[in-house]
Amino acid sequence: MVEATLSRWGALSGKVREKARHFWHEARSDARPVIAPYAERGPVPSWKWDRPLDLMLGRFMLAVQRGKPSLLDRAQRIVLRSTEFADLSDELLDAACVEIRERLMRERLGEGVVDEAFALIREVSGRELGLRHFPVQLMAGLVMLDGGLAEMATGEGKTITALLPAITAAMAGMPVHVFTVNDYLAERDCNSLRPVIERFGLRCGLIVNGQENPERRAAYACHIVYGTNKEMTFDYLRDQTALGKRRGQGRRLVAELFGQVTQPLLMRGLHFAIVDEADSIFIDEARTPLILSAELPGDTDGVYLAALELASMLEEGRDYILTEGTRSVHLTAHGKDSVAQLSGGLPHTQWRIRLAREELAMRAISATRLFLRDRDYIVTDGKVQIVDESTGRVMADRSWEGGLHQLVETKEAVDISGVRNTMARITYQRFFRRYRRLSGMTGTAGEVADELWADYGLKVVVIPRNRPNLRSDRGHVMVPTAQEKWAFVATEVAQIHAQEGARPVLIGTRSVADSDSVSQALTLAGIAHRVLNARQDEQEAEIIAQAGEPGAVIVATNMAGRGTDIILNATAKALGGLHVILTGFHDTARIDRQLFGRAARQGDPGSSIAITALDDQLYTDFAPRAARIVSSSVKIWPLIDGKANMLRRLAQRNAEKRHAADRRQTELAEERLRKTMAFGGGE
């Protein structure tokens, strides 16, 4: 109604219309009762209410806002309505599902019909899954359907919450894409929620790595599609490449008419996106653009081997400077001369061009010094496979660009893949902004609320917990070296088992190599355990299914981080629930909170502790000077909280700043590239 009113104000100045939209957005999002102070920080509007017409408009919008029920009121009304559906027989409930779909097609997303749809979905979810949405979940569902970002604490049940906006929007005729961070979660969610989705006469599709195009096309034809950000963004790029210059609707139709489009598109367009673990996808993964490339045939004629040999003759400090935190290498003037001299007699053309040879030398140094086996990649089946630290998983079919991948392959003496040629590229920022309606949910959005608003237009609404959090956080213990840390971790597990019974324990590590080190320390201490990392990913479901049993000790990379639901059995709950041990803080505290969030879900008991070492990557990369001061001044170890936490905060603040700068840089570089390509006729 108000949109229509707005359009009638066509005569108003653009500025006033902007105010009206802003105000209407505020009114519509209805965020006040639940919004946390930090979430309210958005860009300050640049206008003032200084003209009579503006004032009238403001009063009108305030009245609209006051007249609207709060999210909680609405959620409670929905629960009441849903209990009425509980009395219906299965046949009558099915009839109600058909009817609501017709209404949504007719009325679109009006408040009354949306509430009715949510009430029905709650009841169907209760019958099919045994889970009826709590009022807080209904509130989060409303926020997302409205194009907002719901911050729900870890373990509060985001999986079934996403059903509410997904089914409602799909019934209203919008193709819905539900994004999550890995294939395991996409498959788990799609399969477990399918019965509810199908009861509404909708189909649910799944996009995972390794599918061929026809299978993907069939999945995208479904009403609701589950998949990862990487897979779906690459499919979008594939479609863009297939379309070439025929991007507009009209041009495409003409091209199809004349048979010029050889490959049918995979997707049905970008309509409504629901992004789970939104901060991971929108922020952490937005540092590097996604590049679709084709492998070029080509013999490397030994250039990579020569580059590695040359790099081994250069000396750090004299010829090059390394910055671990930013993974960058800079050649000094001396280094540049050395590269020119050492490459003088080499046969490959790359060495004759100054920029090319310096670039190659820097990449060779990176390959040997900055990219480490079992941290950045693993070698399996004779292949170098990149491990994504934030998810702990192998990124199948991905490679580093600019020859780096081939250099690492040469270093590891495996078959060298062909160099890849860029066909299309995009950043997540640009991809997600193309959706008509974008929404998200996560347990950890607080500190990036400003960036989410500025880059994606997403307003963060903090949803309260359904039950109070019972997790006891046992602080931060810091020891001087990694070796001592692993031993300390083993002692902690033994102590827990000795003093608190066979509580299940989850030990989180930052890399495959670290998980191996913890495993060795536990074996030495005689503690039975299982390891979950990129090498054991096929056993993931089974390991996670047993992780909540008494006596279970799981050592895991971030594979057991975000999204992983460890279900406790009754004995484990009675013993005090899951105990989480973090063995290395991440560059962002959000990932740490996700790991701690595996414990004490849904009002269960649980506890957590952080055990770190002064020589941890985070401290040496991002607060080296402070780490040196601590090292020389502290005489009594271990450090508990106090100074240990100060060092952590400083390092994480520096890391966050660096990564935010990287994201800006990526965006700017993409923008520049886009303009250059437009100038060159490529865009």
Ligand SMILES: Nc1ncnc2c1ncn2[C@@H]1O[C@H](COP(=O)(O)OP(=O)(O)OP(=O)(O)O)[C@@H](O)[C@H]1O
């Ligand atoms: N309405 C509900 N009633 C009962 N149990 C529920 C309800 N909603 C969710 N749960 C249970 O809560 C647990 C956590 O759910 P889920 O994994 O979806 O949480 P999450 O918010 O996605 O967690 P994370 O932030 O870690 O990804 C699951 O075991 C789920 O079955």
